[in-house]
Structure formats: C-alpha cells, structure tokens
Amino acid sequence: MNLITLEEVKQWLGIDLEDTSKDLILNIWIEGVSETILNLIGRDIMAKDYIEKYPGTNKNAIVLKHYPINKIEEVAKVLDNEVQGLYTIDEIDINKKSGILYRDLAWWKTGGSNLMSGFINFPRRHIRIKYNAGYKEVPADLKLLALQMLGEQYAIMTSEGTKKGLKSYSISDVKYTWENENRLSQNQLGIINKYKGIRVWE
Numbered sequence: 637m638n639l640i641t642l643e644e645v646k647q648w649l650g651i652d653l654e655d656t657s658k659d660l661i662l663n664i665w666i667e668g669v670s671e672t673i674l675n676l677i678g679r680d681i682m683a684k685d686y687i688e689k690y691p692g693t694n695k696n697a698i699v700l701k702h703y704p705i706n707k708i709e710e711v712a713k714v715l716d717n718e719v720q721g722l723y724t725i726d727e728i729d730i731n732k733k734s735g736i737l738y739r740d741l742a743w744w745k746t747g748g749s750n751l752m753s754g755f756i757n758f759p760r761r762h763i764r765i766k767y768n769a770g771y772k773e774v775p776a777d778l779k780l781l782a783l784q785m786l787g788e789q790y791a792i793m794t795s796e797g798t799k800k801g802l803k804s805y806s807i808s809d810v811k812y813t814w815e816n817e818n819r820l821s822q823n824q825l826g827i828i829n830k831y832k833g834i835r836v837w838e
Contacts, residue, residue, distance in 0.1 A: 637682060639670040639774050639782040648783045649790055662786075669785045673778065677831045681778075683770035689714070689762045692744035702769035703735025709766035711737070713744050716761070735769060777827045784824065 645662055646653055674681070683706055690698050708730060711723040729738040744763055820828075 637670065637674070638666050639673060639778055640666055640786070642666065644779070644783065645786060648787060665786050665789050666782075669782050669789075673782060673785075673828065676828050679832075681771055681831055682774075683768060683772045685709075685766075685768050687764065687766050689764055690743075691762055692742075694742045696738055696740070696742060698737045698743055698763065698765075700735040700737065700765065700767065700769065702767075703733070704769060704771070705730060705732040705735050706768040706770070706772070708737075709768070710764070711766075712764045714762055714764045719764075720761075737765075775831075778831070781824055781827045 642659060642662060643653060645651075645666060646655075651658065680702060684702070686702055688701060690700075708725065708728070711728065713720040713722070723739075727739060730736075731738070744761065
C-alpha cells in the first residue's frame with residue numbers, strides 16, 4: 637500500500653503534473669518509501685475487517701491487535717467452536733484510539749476449571765471478536781514523512797543535493813548519509829513511533 641500518490645509527489649517536488657519523464661522512478665520511490673515506513677511501524681494501519689479469537693483474561697480489559705477501532709460488530713463467548721452467548725455493546729466500554737475493550741466484570745476465563753483446585757486446566761473456550769480497525773485515510777503526518785523522505789532521494793538527482801552534501805540514501809533501511817552523518821530527525825522518528833503500537837490505557 638502506498639502512503640502517497642504520484643500527483644502529491646509531483647506537487648511536493650514542483651514537477652509539472654503533465655511531465656511524465658520521471659514517473660517510472662518516482663513510482664519506484666513511492667513504493668519503496670511507503671514499504672519502508674510501514675515496515676518500521678510493524679503493523680497494519682489501514683482500515684480492515686477482522687475476526688479474532690482472544691482468551692478470557694479474568695481481567696477487565698482485552699487489548700485488540702489492531703486499532704484505532706472503527707466499529708465492533710460482535711463479541712461472542714465461544715466454547716468448542718459453538719457460540720454460547722453474546723456480549724452487548726452496552727456491556728462494553730471501548731477505547732477506540734487504543735483498541736481496548738473494557739467491562740465492569742472480568743472477561744470469560746480461557747478454559748474449564750477443576751472444581752477442587754480452581755485452576756484452569758483445559759483451554760477450550762475463548763472470546764471471538766468481529767470488528768473493523770485502522771485508519772480510513774493515510775494520516776497527514778505519515779504522508780508528510782513519506783514526502784520528506786522521497787524528497788531527500790530526489791535531491792540526490794539534482795544539483796541541490798550535491799550542494800547540501802547529500803552523499804547516499806538507502807530506502808531499505810531508511811538511512812540518510814550526509815557529510816555530518818545525520819539520519820532521521822527526532823521529529824521523523826517520533827512520527828514512526830507514534831504508530832508503532834504504544835497503547836494509552838485510559
């Protein structure tokens with residue numbers, strides 16, 4: 637999935653939209669920079685439908701794998717692949733931004749228990765959650781980051797790149813090599829880290 641479009645790149649670089657002489661290399665860079673950023677983030681960030689199984693936690697929270705949450709379709713109690721009951725949305729508090737579901741009571745335990753010991757001894761049951769999560773549009777700061785990175789690559793091909801001291805650029809590991817060996821700025825790293833998976837427990 638590409639984070640930026642060819643039209644956006646041309647506007648960013650000041651290239652006439654009718655000029656197609658660089659389209660091939662620009663499209664390669666768009667794919668490379670987008671893939672690099674998404675690999676650094678390490679998770680799917682765009683909106684998709686999911687059906688996932690979670691063990692009961694005996695706690696009040698379930699942390700979903702994907703976020704932000706757009707919609708919860710169904711939360712079911714499943715035993716031996718058969719639905720035993722559904723949680724209503726009224727029973728659940730949803731932290732959409734962080735992808736966390738809360739209940740006043742603990743979520744279903746993960747298996748059967750020994751009546752004598754009380755220990756869970758055979759994990760046969762789980763909670764099945766159907767939901768949609770992810771960003772419906774590419775966040776603006778990720779677009780800006782991709783444009784900045786691609787702009788650095790474009791600078792290599794121009795006299796401006798030489799004037800600035802840019803020597804090399806590797807899309808594969810997002811390393812910039814200038815004469816003073818600067819790499820991604822703290823602000824750019826902050827954008828990557830923002831989407832990496834840090835949860836806010838609220």
